[in-house]
Amino acid sequence: MRWLIGLAVLLALARPAGAAEQELELSVDGRTALATLRTPALMTPDTPLVVMTHGTLAHKDMEVIQGVAKALEQRGIASLAHTLSLGLDRRKGMYDCATRHDYTADQAVDEIGAWIARAKSMSRFVFSFGHSRGGNQLVRYLVANETAPVAGVVLLAPTTAGAEAGLRASYAQTYGKPLEPLLEKAAKAIAAGRGGEWMDVPGFIYCRNAVVTSRAFSSFYAADAAQDTAALVARMKLPVLVFAATKDTVVPDVVASFKPLAGSSDGRVQLEKIEDADHFFRDLFAEDVADRIAEFIKQTR
Numbered sequence: 001m002r003w004l005i006g007l008a009v010l011l012a013l014a015r016p017a018g019a020a021e022q023e024l025e026l027s028v029d030g031r032t033a034l035a036t037l038r039t040p041a042l043m044t045p046d047t048p049l050v051v052m053t054h055g056t057l058a059h060k061d062m063e064v065i066q067g068v069a070k071a072l073e074q075r076g077i078a079s080l081a082h083t084l085s086l087g088l089d090r091r092k093g094m095y096d097c098a099t100r101h102d103y104t105a106d107q108a109v110d111e112i113g114a115w116i117a118r119a120k121s122m123s124r125f126v127f128s129f130g131h132s133r134g135g136n137q138l139v140r141y142l143v144a145n146e147t148a149p150v151a152g153v154v155l156l157a158p159t160t161a162g163a164e165a166g167l168r169a170s171y172a173q174t175y176g177k178p179l180e181p182l183l184e185k186a187a188k189a190i191a192a193g194r195g196g197e198w199m200d201v202p203g204f205i206y207c208r209n210a211v212v213t214s215r216a217f218s219s220f221y222a223a224d225a226a227q228d229t230a231a232l233v234a235r236m237k238l239p240v241l242v243f244a245a246t247k248d249t250v251v252p253d254v255v256a257s258f259k260p261l262a263g264s265s266d267g268r269v270q271l272e273k274i275e276d277a278d279h280f281f282r283d284l285f286a287e288d289v290a291d292r293i294a295e296f297i298k299q300t301r
Contacts, residue, residue: 019038019039019040019041019073020037020038020039020043021036021037021038021039022036022037022039023035023036023037024036024037024080024118026082026111026114026115026118028085028110028111028114029107031085031087031088031089031090032085032089032090033082033083033084033085033090033091033111033114033115034060034082034083034090034091034092035060035080035081035082035083035115035118036060036061036069036079036080036081036082037078037079037080037122038069038070038072038073038078038079038080038081039073039078040073040074040075040076040077040078042076043078045122045123045124046123046124046125047076047077047078047123047125048077048078048123048125048126048127048151048297048301049077049078049079049080049119049122049123049125049126049127050069050072050077050078050079050080050126050127050128050129050154050293051079051080051082051112051115051116051119051126051127051128051129052065052068052069052079052080052081052082052129052130052131053082053084053108053112053128053129053130053131053134053135053137053138054081054083054084054131054132054134055131055132055133055134055135056132056133056134056205056206057086057094057095057205057206057207058094058095058131058132058134059083059091059092059093059094060081060082060083061081061083061092061093062094063280063282064131064156064280064281064282064286065081065131066081067281067282067283067286068129068156068281068286068289068290068293069081070286071286071287071289071290072290072293072294074290075290075291075294077290077293077294077297078122078123079129080115080118080119080122082111082112082115084103084108084111084134085103085107085111086101086103086107086108087101087102087103087107097206097207097208097210100198100211100212100213101204101207101210101211101212101213101216102196102212102213102215102216103216103219104215104216104219105136105137105140105219105220105226106219108134108137109137109140109141109144112128112130112137112138112141113141113145113148116128116141116148116149116150117149120149125151125297125301126149126150126151127150127151127152127153127154127293127297127300128142128150128152128153128154129153129154129155129156129293130153130154130155130156130158131156131157131158132156132157132158132159132250132251132279133159135155135156135157135158135159135229136158136159136226136227136229136232138153138155139153139155139158139229139232139233139236140226140232142236142238143232143235143236146237150238151238151239151297151300151301152238152239152240152241152296152297152300153233153236153238153239153240153241154240154241154243154293154296155229155233155240155241155242155243156243156281156289157243157244157245157248157250157251157254157279157281158229158242158251158254159227159229159251160228160229160230160251160253160254160257161227161228161229161230161231161257162253162256162257163250163251163252163253164227165223167221168221168223171203171221174203175201175202175203175208176202177202179221182199182201182217182221183217183218183221183222185199185214186199186214186215186217186218186221186222187214187218187222189214190214190215190218194214195213195214195215195218196213196214196215197213197214198211198212198213199211199212199213199214199217201217204216204217204220205220229257230257230258230260230261233258233261233269234261237268238268239268239269239270239296239299239300240261240268240269240270241270241272241292241293241296242254242258242262242269242270242271242272243272243273243274243281243289243292244258244271244272244273244274245273245274245277245278245279245281245285246273246274246275246276246277247276247277247278248277248278248279249278249279250279251279255271255273258271259271270296272292274288274289
């Protein structure tokens with residue numbers, strides 16, 4: 001019992017007095033999407049607020065999102081970490097592979113925009129953050145909305161054209177059947193106006209033996225220029241901070257993809273390598289990320 005009391009005291013001391021954590025809701029196409037708002041002790045309209053988007057099939061409470069959000073709070077920066085609904089009401093935790101899949105990248109883009117608009121009502125200085133595929137979806141939103149109320153962009157191990165091509169190339173090896181016939185079937189259904197038609201597929205993203213709509217399957221596996229996050233960033237005008245983990249095996253080519261942009265004379269795109277971190281920037285690596293984000297925000301405001 002004493003150790004529990006001691007742990008509670010330590011946790012209380014670790015959280016600044018006056019800091020707050022609140023769950024928010026947002027209505028999206030008849031569904032309720034959830035987010036966690038974390039604010040530092042001294043929260044004002046001038047406090048920077050970072051809208052955080054997670055990666056593939058993940059959620060707002062995953063370790064990488066929580067770790068960076070809590071580290072930002074300790075540096076006087078608020079965060080709004082949201083969970084993409086992925087077609088479900090009040091979705092929490094990782095997407096259950098046994099659940100049918102009916103969601104597209106465009107739907108994620110719309111939700112990101114809705115949360116950024118919500119954040120703008122709370123702070124004059126809104127920054128956007130995306131991890132992995134969430135980084136790509138965030139950039140898709142910003143490219144399509146040049147007047148978005150965002151002061152700067154943070155991309156944590158964002159997906160690249162190379163990583164997406166690798167997923168397509170390895171489909172047959174991973175799931176035992178070729179990808180092309182499945183893509184053709186999905187494309188024909190979409191062309192016939194049956195994008196909501198269900199398909200039984202050997203694999204979808206991380207899920208084996210999945211049931212997925214034609215539009216969802218095509219959204220994730222059809223070759224698409226919008227999957228090239230670096231090329232989209234090149235079209236933007238906002239300042240961008242990109243993080244690459246030197247031990248990332250999920251998206252191993254972040255440095256190669258973004259180095260040409262980071263090498264430009266205007267300095268708009270900054271590339272930061274975190275030595276020994278993997279794709280999820282666990283433990284103290286989240287502190288390193290938060291330190292650099294705090295510097296970026298100070299430079300950008």
